[in-house]
Amino acid sequence: SAVISQKPSRDICQRGTSLTIQCQVDSQVTMMFWYRQQPGQSLTLIATANQGSEATYESGFVIDKFPISRPNLTFSTLTVSNMSPEDSSIYLCSVDRNSLNTEAFFGQGTRLTVV
Amino acid sequence: GESVGLHLPTLSVQEGDNSIINCAYSNSASDYFIWYKQESGKGPQFIIDIRSNMDKRQGQRVTVLLNKTVKHLSLQIAATQPGDSAVYFCAELHNAGNMLTFGGGTRLMVKP
Numbered sequence: 285s286a287v288i289s290q291k292p293s294r295d296i297c298q299r300g301t302s303l304t305i306q307c308q309v310d311s312q313v314t315m316m317f318w319y320r321q322q323p324g325q326s327l328t329l330i331a332t333a334n335q336g337s338e339a340t341y342e343s344g345f346v347i348d349k350f351p352i353s354r355p356n357l358t359f360s361t362l363t364v365s366n367m368s369p370e371d372s373s374i375y376l377c378s379v380d381r382n383s384l385n386t387e388a389f390f391g392q393g394t395r396l397t398v399v
Numbered sequence: 400g401e402s403v404g405l406h407l408p409t410l411s412v413q414e415g416d417n418s419i420i421n422c423a424y425s426n427s428a429s430d431y432f433i434w435y436k437q438e439s440g441k442g443p444q445f446i447i448d449i450r451s452n453m454d455k456r457q458g459q460r461v462t463v464l465l466n467k468t469v470k471h472l473s474l475q476i477a478a479t480q481p482g483d484s485a486v487y488f489c490a491e492l493h494n495a496g497n498m499l500t501f502g503g504g505t506r507l508m509v510k511p
Contacts, residue, residue, distance in 0.1 A: 288442075317498055324407060326488055327443070327501040376442050378499070390435075390442035 286311050290377050290391035297367055297398050304363045305394045307377030312357035315380035318350070321393070322373045330375075333360045367398045407486060409506045418476040418509075422489030422502045427470060429491035433499065434463060434474045438485045446474070446487075476507075484509045 287310040297303050307316060315334055319327040330350055331341040339352040353361045364371050377391040412418045424432065430451040435443035449456045449463045449472075456463050462475040472489050486506045490499040 319501075326407075326504045327490075327499075329498050329500070332498060389445070392440075393442045395440075 286313070286379055286389045288377055288379060288389055288391040290375075290394050292394060293392060294395040295397070297396065299368050299398055301367055302363055302365045303367065303396060304361050305375055305377075305396075307360045307362070307391055309358045309379055311379075313379040314357070316354065316360045317378040317380075318352065318360070318362045319376040319378060319390075320373045321376060327376065330362070364396065367396075369398045372396055372398045407504045407506045409508060411508045411510060412479050414479060414481060414509050414511050416479055418474075418479045418483070418507060420474045420476075420487050420505045420507065422472040422474075422505075424470050424472060424489065424491045424500075424502065426491060426493055426500070427467070429493055429500075431492040432463070432465060432472055433490045433492070434461075434472075435488045435490060435501075436483075436485045437488065437504075443488060479507075479509050481509045481511055483507060 289308045291306045295303055315332055317332055318330040320330050321327045329342050330345045331339040331352055333339045333352045333354040335354045335357050349365050351363045362375060374393045374395050376393045379389055433448045434446040436446050437443045447458045447461050447463050449465050454465050460477045464473045474487060476483055484507055486504050488504045489502040492499055
């Protein structure tokens, strides 16, 4: 199984600021995924992060608000920009199951509260 | 306090009873399904998976049933224990990609 580490595990941020969340995997993977889990809800895919190319965003999510970096095959960052209280969520990193030939693994998540 | 599962449908069962959690999926082209368990403060944890060419798969104390005709997935937990209390999500994988689409989730509460 893969070990996925996210930092920070939680943060409280002021509205209008930005937060960068890091995701580190202990194995090389082709694709990494960023999900958002709003309070009391299920997981929604934000974007797919591919190494060497721009991230692919799902409907309702834009690069200006959620810029993503993928500098190598084991690391990715998600930035939540110009935050508002509506951005208060758990943000989760996941990896491509095909790279690991197994089920999709998740990090422990980053709990963001915007005040 | 923990926010995961606050507004999700809740299934309450007695310890030792069997639990059945249901999920409807949307894409008939999905070829792989996963059940996840999410405990407070943690990311989703893989429980069991099933491919679309199967209709049943068993694990340790868990069974997943797939009905492709009505696009329905269920998770059965035998002899439910307090440690099974969590939010359970089904997820489907579209064969054209590797991203998962999650169902709405069900909160399981086990009464001692």
